[in-house]
Amino acid sequence: MTDVSEHVRRNRVLWDAWAQKYAASAAGAWEQETPTWGIWSVPESQVHVLPEDLAGKDVIELGCGTAYVSSWLARRGARVVGIDNSAAQLATARRLQRQYGLDFPLIQGNAEAVPYPDASFDFAISEYGACLWADPQRWVPEAARLLRPGGQLVFLVNSFLMLLCMPVEDDVAATDRLLRPAFDVSRVEWPGDIGVEFHLSHGNWIRLLRGAGFDIEELVEMRPDANATTRYPFVTLEWARQWPCEEVWKVRKRGGPVAMT
Numbered sequence: 001m002t003d004v005s006e007h008v009r010r011n012r013v014l015w016d017a018w019a020q021k022y023a024a025s026a027a028g029a030w031e032q033e034t035p036t037w038g039i040w041s042v043p044e045s046q047v048h049v050l051p052e053d054l055a056g057k058d059v060i061e062l063g064c065g066t067a068y069v070s071s072w073l074a075r076r077g078a079r080v081v082g083i084d085n086s087a088a089q090l091a092t093a094r095r096l097q098r099q100y101g102l103d104f105p106l107i108q109g110n111a112e113a114v115p116y117p118d119a120s121f122d123f124a125i126s127e128y129g130a131c132l133w134a135d136p137q138r139w140v141p142e143a144a145r146l147l148r149p150g151g152q153l154v155f156l157v158n159s160f161l162m163l164l165c166m167p168v169e170d171d172v173a174a175t176d177r178l179l180r181p182a183f184d185v186s187r188v189e190w191p192g193d194i195g196v197e198f199h200l201s202h203g204n205w206i207r208l209l210r211g212a213g214f215d216i217e218e219l220v221e222m223r224p225d226a227n228a229t230t231r232y233p234f235v236t237l238e239w240a241r242q243w244p245c246e247e248v249w250k251v252r253k254r255g256g257p258v259a260m261t
């Protein structure tokens with residue numbers, strides 16, 4: 001962990017500082033029997049983020065944080081590895097592992113350079129993890145390297161549309177106006193924040209993913225239920241019911257076995 005780039009170092013400081021305030025919600029998520037996704041807790045039955053059969057599959061969570069997603073995968077019989085940049089986030093994850101009696105490897109490291117051989121995994125997932133905080137030009141090819149041919153990558157991020165509508169002020173919700181240009185966006189630093197995020201337009205995601213050897217299967221535009229709630233201030237329910245504020249990309253590494261008809 002010594003030879004890492006500036007954004008990885010900055011995001012480690014940020015997440016080590018934020019870990020404490022994420023610990024309580026992490027416990028609630030570990031407690032859940034059925035997965036829910038994103039800031040509005042959209043049920044798995046609506047979005048089908050996870051493959052049907054994970055039993056015996058090798059899976060990795062890229063930027064696992066408190067590892068509640070990994071815990072859901074482990075309970076479905078997957079052989080899970082979680083990697084995260086923040087020691088403090090992983091400390092919460094390890095405490096919850098002990099509490100819930102689930103044991104799987106948790107590695108402190110950078111999802112842009114994962115210490116596993118090529119073709120080690122069948123499934124890779126990231127929920128607001130590496131997919132938001134790591135450089136897509138690095139973590140996407142790395143995910144392709146880690147997956148076996150035919151393996152699937154699924155990630156959940158803020159929608160690009162919402163990014164364009166977000167004021168720079170902290171705690172002010174997305175507006176119904178486009179506040180910034182869509183071209184030349186990638187690295188995003190909010191004023192007064194030490195963190196570095198990455199947001200790509202749909203065209204840039206498609207170009208990057210296809211170039212790394214993925215076929216795109218689905219882009220799920222998340223819509224919360226009419227009575228959904230969130231603890232996050234950056235988007236209102238009224239907004240999120242009209243426009244997608246989160247999206248799930250489902251892509252598959254080319255070269256898998258040809259399906260028999």
Ligand SMILES: C[S@@+](CC[C@H](N)C(=O)[O-])C[C@H]1O[C@@H](n2cnc3c(N)ncnc32)[C@H](O)[C@@H]1O
Pocket residue numbers: 008011012015022026062063064065066067068069083084085086089109110111112127128129130133134135
């Ligand atoms: C919002 S959390 C998402 C994880 C999980 N879904 C959760 O909520 O606990 C973002 C996580 O990404 C991790 N992260 C940021 N940059 C990373 C990188 N380059 N490699 C691995 N993890 C990274 C952070 O340390 C943080 O734990």
